[in-house]
Amino acid sequence: MSLATQVTNLATRISTEFRAFRTFITGTSTGAFSGLTTTAQNIKDAINELKSDVDAAASSGGASINDTTTSTSSVWSSSKTNTEIGSQVTAAVNGVVDGAPGAIDTLNELAAAIGDDANFAGTVTTALANRLRFDAAQTLTAPQQLQGCNNLGVGDPTTDFVTAFETALAA
8 A cells, every 4th residue: 555545544534533523522513512511602602601600500509618617518628627637636546545654655555564465354364363362262272272371471281280289289
């Protein structure tokens, strides 16, 4: 195919595509703007008419800025929004921290304070159960009794004190 034929085919293709595009935009192949929701018959007037419609819609139906109160038809300005959100976030953080000392006012510091123990409540409950009680009776194994007596400095719990006392009196 010669260069002249290729150029002619290209020009024909461009013309065909341009007509299809114009039909898509305008709704007709003649260039009228019947496909648009405007009464204008040229692009400049159509754009101005559409801009006018947008401006009218914004001024009549859009939300207004009102920093003093909230309603369904008004919004806060960006500076008021930042201030309000900032104060609400600060209040929420203060509510969570609730005056905790600086050394334990983050989750990481709290985790470190409890030894990074994911089962801290269970660990504490077990530790408390292993304490020698003085306010109620306890059932202890023989090794637990021996350790408790040694910790209190009263000797061996298996010693029969009555027999030991009688032996001491007899001597």
